[in-house]
Amino acid sequence: MSQADQNLSSSNPILALENVSYSYPNGVAALHKIQMEIQPGSKIAILGANGAGKSTLFLHLNGILQPQSGRVLLDGQRVEYTHSFLSVLRKKVGIVFQDPDSQLFSVNVFQDISFGPMNLKYSPTEVKDRVERAMEITKICDLRGRPTHQLSYGQKKRVAIAGILAMDPEVIILDEPTASLDPCLVEEMMLLFEELYKRGKTLIMSTHDMDLAYSWVDYCYVLNQGSVAAQGSPYDIFRDQTLLKENNLQIPWVLKVFEQLVAKGLIDGNSRPPYNEEQLFAYLDNAAFPVAKQSIKTEVNPWNLYRKAR
């Protein structure tokens, strides 16, 4: 039983959307009858092309936008757009926005991170503790005294995440967290998210990185023009060729290679598709490669050719 199956079997979603529709004041319809259930402690990917409504959806989960029809539920309770309820909602659900420059308002890293916990009316010592802890988890303790405008993009991103972690939310929404980061930073970022996941946080991320979504999350939602086009485990989503084509999604390379190997009869077609590189490579160890492999090597080896010529 995988993590995803376990989550599906428990039936108390921390966040749920019921028939949520929203169109912007300029008439652009952004969301259409969205149905969604977020199980506590899960890793969820929201996939879809640019403009599919991912960011608008996120603003609903945090109560910044109010659905024009349908409702948002927090722990089974209908979200009310009152000051007191919204504080509860925003304490439980934090959003890390895509552009850190639009999130960091303060000149000082420490002060910026302290903003959220200050709004939750904690005592100064408690706020200080929370900021310290958030900086430790995101590994930015050395940036404490630095002004925000001197930070690199990756550092700003970490500070933005720390600003949310300091509020200790149960659900963390990450809007394209790995966009425009170099591969090394992406890896570091994913380690950080894995750490948060292990600490019991629910993570919701939008991403265009199919490999990452496929190998990391428990459950996927595919948005297309404001509606949920599909949902399911990454395996279900990414093996459905027509679904992928309709929503402009790509097949993760692990699956692509796996399918090629199955088609060529090197791997048993009934074996469970690999979720990541390691699983795929484990199959390769047992794969029935034809003997030709060795002979090709000897034929083409320039040293052998040279020797033959002599």
Place this chain on the structure above:
Amino acid sequence: MIGLENYAYSNRWRIINPCDKMIFAFATMLLCLFSTQAIPSLIILLSMVFLTTVQAGVPRQHYFRLFSVPVGFILIGAITVSLSVTTNLINLLWFISIGSYYIGITQGGLSQAILLLARSAGAASCLFFLALTTPLDDITCQLERWKVPYLIIEMMTLIYRFIFVFWEQATTIHIAQASRLGHVDLKTSLRSAGYLVSSLFINAVDRSHSLYNALVARGYSDSLRVLEDEHQPTPVLIKVGFICFDLFLLGLIIFRGSVLL
């Protein structure tokens, strides 16, 4: 940008308590503005330059380049003040004649110009001392302790932060324009500058929306409260130095005023 803000973060006097630095800078500036003689102002100017470049370690070359900006304006003002237009030649130290009028410098005008020059440069040096040794977040933090209205502090914080965001944006746009020959001659240059400003404005509106969303998402309701940093108390020697210097100036202005200059 121009490096001003980098020194505020990296200078040797950053650790000195911002409260003391601010009181010292403002008190000295007030003394400078109230002094009716040039000597105290010149003493202030020299001491502030000394404190900023030698003590705080701001590179002298960079300091003088920054300082030349206000000095340029002050010089223009002082020259204008020193000139007077008269019909008689009495008291004129130097003049040119235009018809029956003389444009020249009188003894009074000259000393007034020197006083203006000294006072403005002295006051500017106080401001430079503060700006180059104290980061803005330390200043806003202190202003909050002095019960300055939140609105003003928030505006200061946001404006300062977004200067850098927009400066970066403007630089990017400028480079993108230049790479497509947007600045080959004066005409295209002007047009490109217009585009730059308008897109920057639209960008500003856009950013204000997303900033507001991001703040609300973190529980913003009416004020940008943050936890203030704690600062070390100023070393006693420096504190005493600040007080003695200002007392000395005060004495100089009150008692020796008539004797000097």
